[in-house]
Amino acid sequence: MEDKNLGLENISEAALSRLGYMLDNAECGWKQLAKAVAEQPQFCYSDREMTDCSLKVLSPHGSPGRYLLALLADRGCTLAFLLQCLKKIEHREAVGFLTMNVMEQIDIIQQPQSQRIAEGSPVVLSCKAVGPVELQYQWFKGKDEMPEGNSPDLVFNRASPAQQGYYICRVSSGDKYIFSNWAHVYLLRSGDSSSSYFPSTASGLNITQQPRPQALMEGDTLCLECSAQANPPPQFQWYFNKELMPKCIRNFLKIPCITTADRGIYACRVYNLYHEMWSDQVQVNIGPGSCSESSWEKTAVDNPEANLKQMGDCCATDKVALLIGNMNYLHHRQLRAPMADVHELTNLLRQLDFKVVSLLDLNWQEMHSAVTEFLLLLDRGVYGLLYFAGHGYENYGNSFMVPIDAPASYTFKHCLWVQEVLQRMQERQTGLNVFLLDMCRKRNPNDEGIPQPDPLRVTANIVFGYATCVDAEAFEVNKDDLSNGIFMSFLKKRLMEPEKVTVILDKVAEDMGRCEITRGRQALELRSNLSERRALTDKIQAPACQIAASTRNLQWAIAHVLPESRCLQFECGVTVQLGFAAEFSNIMIIYTQILETPTDIVSCSAQLSDFTEGPEVDLKRSNQESLHEAESFLLTIDDLLPLKQPQLFTRISALQRLKKELSFTVCLHYKYGNLDEELLEEKRITVGKPLVSKLNLHEPRLFHSSSSDQQMSSFLDSSSFSESFRANLPDLKQNFIGSASTSLPNYRVPMESFACFGLKNEPEETLCPEFLESEEPPAIKSLPSASSEELPFKFSNFQNSI
Structure with missing residues (x-):
């Protein structure tokens, strides 16, 4: 089959499922596509086949659109013909997805394999890929191009010593390309049972x-x-x-x-x-983790300079961070990197004893409310860090963070003004103010206004780390389901070093400057008036006012309370456990598992439905057998349970929009061995307001300018505390009051659940190993106001889908 006639059967299942989901609508969906493809006789389907397609909607995971695509694949429909028909019915979303995520990406679906063969035997190395309709293959032996290697298969009829070595295949389409894995061909001569290539053993391992x-x-x-x-x-x-x-x-x-x-x-x-x-x-x-331990005291005394470098010159009364990642914009280009970047930075800052609130996809009101709540965590001597990843712009030295609901032609009135946030942070008499802005800084031509901030106080404790320089873009690298921003890819390697924060950012800038992929395209810019040697690794020293510290602990803890795990007993005798975990401060995973089943029940599953309005729950991604299928790419489950105890996962996002207690129905589907009919039992469950939903970020806030202890203490009587939370306040006080540096994890599962539910602290590395040596430019992360045609340069050698 020629590349231009690539069949649908070669497209990944994930891409086909996404495409099928787009076709599941009445206005411009699978029925219209069925009429369009019927122009060719082999794609004319009977009424029975169309009825079967319609009935798929009755299945819990059924998709008429996906079923139609399967019918088309069975009859040899090509990608080019499908694209032609989608354009004919004017399904712009599907055309864009197919073009950007399937046809313009190259994905190797079969890698060449290393081989140990006898001399004189035939050798076949195969590399198969999907992507653009015109793929070209080129084989290399080491760095030497193989003149005859211009097809997916590299064939040697009779292997000789000249063919022994390492091979790699380059798959390209236009100016896009990708390399396969290396494959080693080792020649076994007559009587040879070992290999110099495998020095540790003769086994081939x-x-x-x-x-x-x-x-x-x-x-x-x-x-x-x-x-x-x-x-x-x-x-x-x-x-x-x-x-x-x-x-x-x-x-x-x-x-x-x-x-x-x-x-x-x-x-x-x-x-x-x-x-x-x-x-x-x-x-x-x-x-030991404390320098007060006797076994480590000698080192500190013998080498005070080394100890000073490790401890830092300064101390913080507390350390708090607000991390916001905006990806799913309503009127602007979608981004991918903020999810992995926020998650990764969260885990790093927690190791440095920061209290972290991590939020994804906030609108204007939610961003303003989140900042106001963040300010309640700040006080005299506290280290405050604000990280934002998303669309942004800079006009006349003023930086603006763009919320997901910003209109197409937004101005500063629709955005969050960074300099205003700084001014409000200074009013709290903080010990350190760090802004890490992973966004573009292009000028916004739609915004001619010049807001005038009030004069900033001279505090000598401000650090701005911009992911890129003035009038330039920031970039992200896409790989599989996750992405990393260029800035975070370098920052995470330096953040834990016990150095002054400006020294850390200088090192990150130097690292980016030495890398071919970023040189001349993205350069970190550091702005600072920091006069003291303050580091993110500085220790926390209890403040004089313990009431304020305890109040901060409660204020932070309220945004990280998860429902308790619970067991549900159904009348049929089945016991179902509900568990909860947090992916971010506003995204929660609910998992169900069958703990006990009567012997006469042969199959059963517990599924969730009918969720309270407000949070976002993708019903097609709910009740999935794996976290990946539930679109949770950053958590992993250590499956210690036997297969007879299945687990289903549901991901709930945008919890900040929950206006009342979260409720849902647990539907138990089960079947007895002597009955063909499936039975159903239901239980309605209410789990309160989990995680950040208790803060009611959807409600407007009044700006506070006072940092007095009275204001901090009055927080306990504010509307942010729900009645259900006040009922538990004595227990929380017992847990949190007494240590100004109390640090909770971002998830809570009862002790009895830890044996079956393991959470990974960091996302998988999303950059390919060759990333830092590659000369390929990355994809533009954020274009606030200009189209790609308006850019001063173009990048055409790298995957450019966001």
């Missing part, structure tokens, strides 16, 4: 990267990595002190917030169907 010993502190994150090559692909199993670690089966091991109990010997068993090897055994030493 080779450990290419050994784990390394570690010396860490309590509270750090332990990271060990073991890489290997094998055919079939290797599998991994980690061991701690020679004991099996059941869920640690990846090539890397990551344990967040370690304690001295994690001190010991680690090793990895690497194996496949035929062979097995062990990595080096490495020692992990873990010291």
Whole structure:
């Protein structure tokens, strides 16, 4: 099949499902598409087939549009013909998706495999890809181009020593391209049973990267990595002190917030169907997290300068952060990076004892309310950090963050003014004000107004870290379902260093300047009047006013309260557990699992439906068997349950729009062995106002300019506290009052649930390993006011879909 006639069967299931979802509407959907494709006789479908297509809507996960696409694929419909028909029915959304996310992306669906073959045997290396309608293949041996390698298959009829080596395939379309994995062809000569390529063993399995010993502190994150090559692909199993670690089966091991109990010997068993090897055994030493421990006092005394560098010159009375990531704009280009960037920065700042509120997709009112609530966490000596990722612009030195509901021709009246936020932060007499703005700074031609801020106080504690310089764009790199902004890709590697915050940002700027992919396209800009050596790693010292500190703890904790896990007993004898976890401060995961089932019930599942209005719940993505299918890409589940106890996941976003307590129905579908009919039981559940919904960010706020303790204490009587939360206030006070640096995690699952529900602290790395060495320019992250034709330069060698 020629590339221009690429069939629908070669498109990924995720893309087809998304396309089918777009076709599930009456005005311009699958019925109109069925009429359009009927112009060609092979795509004329009978009334029975169309009826079957319609009935798919009755299935919980059914999609008439997806079913029609399956019919088209079975009869050999090409991507080009489908695109032609979608244009004919004027389905602009589907045309745009197909063009930007399928046809203009190159995805390798079959990688070439390394081979060990006998001399004189035929060799076939295959690389198959989907994407644009005109794909071209070019094979290389090492750095040398293969003249005959211009097809998906590279064939040698008789292998000789000249064919031994490493091969890679370049797949391109126009000025877009992608490389396959390397494949190694090793020639086994007569009588040769070993290979110099696999020095550790003659089995064909080779450990290419050994784990390394570690010396860490309590509270750090332990990271060990073991890489290997094998055919079939290797599998991994980690061991701690020679004991099996059941869920640690990846090539890397990551344990967040370690304690001295994690001190010991680690090793990895690497194996496949035929062979097995062990990595080096490495020692992990873990010291106490406090310098007051006797075993660490000697180091501090002997080397005071080193201790000063680790502790920092200053202390904070508290550390708080507000992180906002706007992606799904109503009238502007959609973004992808803010989700992964906010999640990653959240995890890093928590390790530095910051109280973090992380929010996605806020409108104008919600952004203003979130900032006002954030200000309540600030007080004398507190370190405040505000991070924003999304669309933005800068006019006449004033920076503006664009909410998701900003109109097409927005002005500063529709946005959040950064300089005004700074002024309000200064009124709180903070010890440090850090702004990290991951947005474009192009001028907005629709906004000719010049707002005049009141004079700023001379505080010498302000740091601005702009992801890009004046009148320039910021970029993000797309990979699979997640993306990273260029700024965060470099920042995360430096953020934990015990250096003055301006030194950290200087290092990030230098890192970006040395990278080919960012040089001349995006450069970090640092603005600061910071006079003291203040670092994000500075320790927290209890303030003089414990009442204010305790109030801040309560104010922060209220936005991170999750419903308690509960077990539901149905009349049929089935027990269902509901569990809750937070992906962000305004996004919650609900999972259901069957704990007990009577022996006469052969199948059952618990599904959620009929949610309270306000939050966003995609019914087609609800009650999914995996977090990925529920569109949660940043959490992982360690599945320790037997298969007979299934789990279903539902993702609820935009909790800040919940105006009353969250309610939903648990629908138990079950079937007895002696009956064909499926039975249904329902229970209506109310779980209160979880996470940030208690703050009622949808309501207008009054700006407060006083930072007195009286104002802080009066917060306890404000409308932000719901009646249900006041009832639990004594318990919360018991938990939070007494330590100004109390730090809660962003999720809470009862102790009995930890055995079956594991949450990963960081998203998977979303940048390809070759990213920092690549010369390919990234995709533009945010274009506030100009089209791509108006840009001073164009990037055409890199995937450019956002």
